[in-house]
Amino acid sequence: MKLKLFIDPERDEEIIVYAHKKSSLTDAIEQLVSENGFELIGYTETQAVKLNPNEICCFSVIGEKVFARSISGDYRVKFRLFQLEEQLPDTFVKINQSCIANIRMVDRFDSSISGSLLIRFKNGTSDYVSRRQMKKVKERFGL
């Protein structure tokens, strides 16, 4: 893979990668970019922890507060959902009005009796895909 680095203070900073397929290198680049410049702090009752977005299953609104839900537990974050949507990498997609999901942390999909699509995350929690977000979710999964 070739690398071209242009230092130009006049232009917006961006990284574009052309690859034949996803690999450990593209994953590492994605992780590096997602961690760079976006500090996510999660709060529990007693402590504040620096969170790695790649380890978060989803961000959910619970009782008007936003929580980052990971395998190690739930952490309150001080961002609104729309702010997270703007800052999070492409591995995250809004699945309904109150949840942004990390597609890398999806365990499986299920159907519910209400006729909606359920996402089960690797931490055991689940949330559904609203019809309004279905198109975006399909696109993100390449369907």
Add this chain to the structure above:
Amino acid sequence: MNKYVKDFFHRGLIFGGFGPVVLGIVYWILSEKVENFSISGFEFFLGIISTYFLAFIQAGATVFNQIEHWPITKSLLCHFSSLFVAYTLCYLGNTWIPFEPKAILVFFGVFVIIYFAVWITVCLSVKAASKKFNAKIK
């Protein structure tokens, strides 16, 4: 005004007009197929108003399935009952079914069967979609 109430009226106003269009097509087919088919001006007027109302409710009621903080049973019950009331009023008002308990009971039975047939179809299509998604993440 509540977002969902707004959505209800917005969708109703967009799709309400399709009711009279469908009614017009039915009347056209009947006039072609049934000998001496005729309706009075009042019946025609009532048909237009009631099918507009029916299409309005049918389109607006889709909002119930999108109120994300409602439990499934509540949204399903609201959707079902609003459609049932709208259809029953429309059919009785136009005397498409007689105002008799037996006829209303049969109408209810047919309505339930069709409603749940549509529901099952939707559930099956979502199940198929979930299979596709699962195949993609493996």
